[in-house]
Amino acid sequence: MKKLMCNCKWVLMICWGLLLKTAFATPPYTDTKEVRVSKKLTFDFKAQPDLTARLQFKYTHIILTSWAKDSVKVEAEITANGSNLTEANKILERVTLQYDHTPQNLNMRLDIAQEQALAKKGENNSFSNIMSGLVQSFSGSNHISSSSSINIDQNNLKVVLKIRLPQTSFPTIDNRYGNTELIGNFTNKVTAGLFYGDFKAERLHAAQLDLSYGEVFIRQLVKGTVMLRQGSLKLERVGELSLISNSTTVEIDSVANLLLDARNDDITLKKTGKLNGKAHFTQLAVQQLSIETNLETQFGSLQFVRLLPSLSTLDIMARSTDVRLEQLLPDTRYDLVVRPEKWQAPERLLRQERQPFEAAKGHVRIVWTEGNPKRSIAIENREGSVLMK
């Protein structure tokens, strides 16, 4: 019995030991809840109808709404999440929103302080207002500590900027790594430079857009220049457009007048009035052409599915491009320069008389007329194929 008691003592001591070890290894209290801190900024002011709004942002979701009032209303919210209050505040500390305004101008800018640069925060600053993080009041210091080099990302920082602007205003937007949305009808020129962010707009009368690495959607654009690289563009209704694109996917439902400078793109045009310019290494499909086209192409492919009777001119100067005309129009003068072996057409056309054209390179010229010519279709394709149905 005594021996058993003695053994029990040992067992109890070991159990106590284990319990104590567990108790000391576990912190008395662990806060696993995520803490969210945010800072809001709201202001409004009377503005001239032709106010210029210059916005320079990063990592921000910008929503601009046009309204028929001569005033501006700004709402901005910066939200930071952290594993504790200190961390959340430190994230917020690094984000500064600067702004000033007059009835003619609204200037807003978002700065993310770099570790070394934070000490200089506020210097060289022409802005009259600064909305910075909470930490200045929290820690009483303007310097960032080395331990506060917390990585900001989409999960722990969210910046949303909503601005209501007169519809006749001139917004100039510069946004990186954030999406931009324009709601309503902007009747004056909108200028935007976006890098890694999507752009969405309802109705723009005039636009100068430089967009890269993002998806672009515009419901209606009356007149504009779009420079697009490494992204996609979807336009529903366009009046006059100058499109300079590189490595993109473009889809336009309807365009009256398109001046194209495309390289390495996939472009689909549904209803097209005039189409001029050049396309290199580009797959270009025109589903309907109604007025004219004057195109220079190199490599890639070019397809016209439907040509309307209103067409006056189709002039293609191609090099190593696969050209397809899915429909042949009556009352047309055709002028074709191609290598005979690369020309596919209905049998009756293949029997047309061929004139040598730069015979050394094996090209021939074939000219024929169908009906009473009201339009001309001329295709010169060096090294490429031509298919006519």
Next chain:
Amino acid sequence: MEDKLKKMVQLHQQEIDTLQAPEFLWERIAADLDKQQNKAATPIRRLWTKPMLRAAAVALLMIVATLLIRQQWENTASQQAFWSRYPELQEAEARFRPMIIAKVRRLEQIGDKALTDALLQDLALLEQDYETLAKDLRDNADNRQIVKAMVENYRSRLQLLERILQEIEKKQNHEKADVQL
């Protein structure tokens, strides 16, 4: 103006012919000339020939050079430390760069000059984007997205070259086949 001068000369013709310059005038002129000659003869003081000043100049130069070298070294060290935080970028560079160089060389061989130049311009734009991303990486904000974009940038350069080379080679092969037929 000319008439006035003429009249004055005519009026004082007699005085001009007879009037003598005072003797002290020549003495004064001679003295002034001596002074100017003495001034010209004074040797230029060359400060740098004094040993103390020479040593001070050398010391100053050394301090400035040391500061510049130190700043340069610190910049390089901090840059190295910064980039070492992103091994995936170093991996991407090591993996894609030789492939990109090889494709550019291939393009130079088979493509014409205008085409190569245009493509090099596109590659330069992509490189510019890479630099913008690298600059924004210093924000220490959304770095995962930026690093991903930087790696993707290398891939885009390679894909661009591959797509264009493929198309040129396809066309050239067709042409060869046509010639053989």
